[in-house]
Amino acid sequence: MGNNTDSEEGLWHQSLLGHGDAFGALYDLHRDRVFRHAHRLCGNHHEAEDIMAASFLELWRRRKQVRVVEGSVLPWLLVTTTNMSRNSARTALRYQRLLKALPRSGDLTDPTSDSYRSYQDNLDHDLAHALATLTPEDLHLVTLVVFEEYTIVAAATVLHLTPAAAKSRMHRARQRLRAALNGDASTNTPTAPTPVLEGERP
Template sequence: MGNVESDDEGLWSRSLKGESEAFRVLYARHRDRVFRHAYRLSGDRHDAEDIMATAFLELWRCRAKVRIVEGSVLPWLLVTTTNAARNSGRAALRYRRLLASLPRADETERAGQDFYRTAQDVLDQDLARALGTLNAGDVHLVSLIVFEEYTIAAAAAVLNLTPGAAKTRMHRARQRMRNALQRSQPSPVSTTPVLEGERS
């Protein structure tokens, strides 16, 4: 198979020269993490697949603006995924409003669908709602630090913040998410593990 490049810079440089195989390797390397991030934000697998596809499309469409951080395109992809998820969420809201204005579907069918929704789906949607209480910049910050385990310094570099400002915003964002998760889960469920992972 030859040498597999350990960071993305070489692969990205080759992609920019038109080597489709290099872009395919980047896609294979990061698609799972981008999908998980999209799923965290949307709480829906089908939406997450669409959001992931949009993020990689934007990676190529905006290739002149892509920033490599610590040898990786992943931070740029994660920020783009957050933006795509927000756009998708707004479109879904418009769609739900349209459906609400139409005559009601059979309530028994809807009750059956709710019955089969798993506990994991509920938790995923609670997390997506908690992330939805944050502004776009703070969602980017939480995603990079908590979910993807980047350092505060690396996340700050991606988002054009000072490390001190990133740390302050991270503290406030974690508090808002904790409050939102506690409101959505009246049972005594610990929310601390979801929000752990901040690294200096």
């Protein structure tokens, strides 16, 4: 999956010994991909930064229990980021309910008034909503296989599945995502333009 396997294994070994500099190098190595995944799930830049930070903190806190796959901690990080994002979404929902209960001023400036920003936000939120229709297990699988292009076998290893079970789950998850992105009423997704999933092939 990557050209940094040997160096990453060395950095991880040093991290297990408690060396913060080595862990910092791992952070630099994977932070962009972890951030992109967090943003893909929540559709919000600042929230994605918080989720990314929490995921790396969890990696450090639980480093003795982390499952390394193909010489990398990235698959574990991505699964953890998914879990953090789901927890964040539940917190955000409670926060949004509170905001809706507060009185609003009609004079406030709409931060999404820029047409391009509004269009991009719609794409991000449509994809986030579509991903939210998946079960946690299927979301982990889609993250690893579709977005990060790990093999089914590698993803199955991370998720403690057999390759056959992972392949079957992957097929059902793709069908559900397509239905959600195409505006299937049962998924309650917005009706903005359909985003293209990374890793999908015509």
